[in-house]
Amino acid sequence: MEASKDICEALLDAVDQTCETFFLTDAGGVILYANPAFEKLTGYTRADVIGKKPDIFKSGEHRPEFYKVMWDTLKEGQPWSGRLVNRRKDGSIYTEELRVCPIKNAGGRVEYFLSILRDITKELTLETQLLQSQKMEALGLLSGQLAHDFNNLLTIIIGSTEVILEDTKENTTSRALLEGILKNSKEYSVLTKQLLMFARRNDSNINGSCAGTKTVDLNSLVSDIRPLIKTTLSSRIKLEYQPDKNLKNAKADPEHLKQVIINILLNARDAMPNGGSITIKTQNIMLTEGAVHLLKAGEYILLTISDTGSGIPPEVIDHIFEPFFTTKAKGRGTGLGLSTAYGLIESYNGKITVKSEPAKGSDFHIYLPAA
Known part of the structure; x- marks a missing residue:
């Protein structure tokens, strides 16, 4: 008995001191215990949450059907894992990776649920930013090549139009059309230069x-x-x-x-x-x-x-x-x-x-x- 008591105390100390976030509920979802890491993540003290249900963390991001599937799985005695967008005590939003494990008695009946969660907000932000950088790099390469080729064509059009204009009489329909071509070509030339700048081809190695x-x-x-x-x-x-x-x-x-x-x-x-x-x-x-x-x-x-x-x-x-x-x-x-x-x-x-x-x-x- 003394050995079992020592083991229980050691386990409780381990859960209290671990960096992982835990909380324990009864079969009805009422919170019975939360470790210090839980307090640090959510901003709620243990006194705030014990005796309450995890509904207090809801952010409004998930539909009722989402929670129904979760609870249906747990009531069948099966573990559930997934991502939740929840709200801290101060109102800030975070994304967590949650795993809920049913704890059964000797007769196989679920008596408790142990929830283990991890804040993945920063990871998701970095992942999104990395994908954005990769997408911008790909767009830059494509835009740069297109702009480079298009700019070469515009250079020929502008040069040829200027030469023809020199031999075209003033106040004629032909001259007006040529001047329109030249004006629009120069405007598109500015656009291609912007594209080249986006692609970092002008001054980048x-x-x-x-x-x-x-x-x-x-x-x-x-x-x-x-x-x-x-x-x-x-x-x-x-x-x-x-x-x-x-x-x-x-x-x-x-x-x-x-x-x-x-x-x-x-x-x-x-x-x-x-x-x-x-x-x-x-x-x-x-x-x-x-x-x-x-x-x-x-x-x-x-x-x-x-x-x-x-x-x-x-x-x-x-x-x-x-x-x-x-x-x-x-x-x-x-x-x-x-x-x-x-x-x-x-x-x-x-x-x-x-x-x-x-x-x-x-x-x-x-x-x-x-x-």
Whole structure:
């Protein structure tokens, strides 16, 4: 008996001290025990949950049928495993990998359920970001090849048209048609150059490291852009700048970076037809490994552009860096601005991320390696 008691105490100590998250319910699903790791993951204390059912963790992400299948399986005495999107005590959402094991008495009747769970939120985020990077790389290769070939054809068309124009009389139908061809060809030439920039073919080497990278004073760059942007803003939009006075230099191509910033600022403007505010902030930041997807640990310069506009819908936000994706009306956008920005920032060994909430606004974060 003494040996059995010692074993029970050792097992309880092990469950209490393990990093794995456990909780135990009776056959009706009422929580009887939860270990400290459970408290750390969910934010609930044991006193909060003992005597209650796991319904308190529901996030609303799963339909009733989902839980019915789970409980039907468990009531048959079979283990159940799967992924759940649950809510912590503070309201934040997380995804867990859950395995529920029925515990039966000597007669084979289920008396308890032991739930073992693991937070996989970060893993899923990294997996999504990795897939996004791979998709963007593939799109970049395809877009670059198409743009390169198309640009060669446009060069021939533009050159030939200019030669023919020299021998064409003024104020004739032929000249008007040729001038139209030349104008449209040059416009499409700009489009192909944007595609080439997205593919990082202009200034990038085979490893994706931008050949045009220089030392950039980001505060000075933003100061140069502000007057230009102000002229495009209505009186109902406030532009605020919060520079870090001790900001270190960044490694990037200044002209291309200027284009990236202007593009994001113009998108912010377009998201606020009824007015609002845009805030530009610069700061030094030290990142640890894995803090921002695929960025190495080290010193970075963070540029944040925030707006109080309409925000980006959840079903759209995963696509905004894809080439030719746009929510603007036909003729108002090519869908290449943000995809080009993504490619350029990646080529500097940096990262661009976005957080957005519909009806509240968006925050674009640009991480650039410190020089």
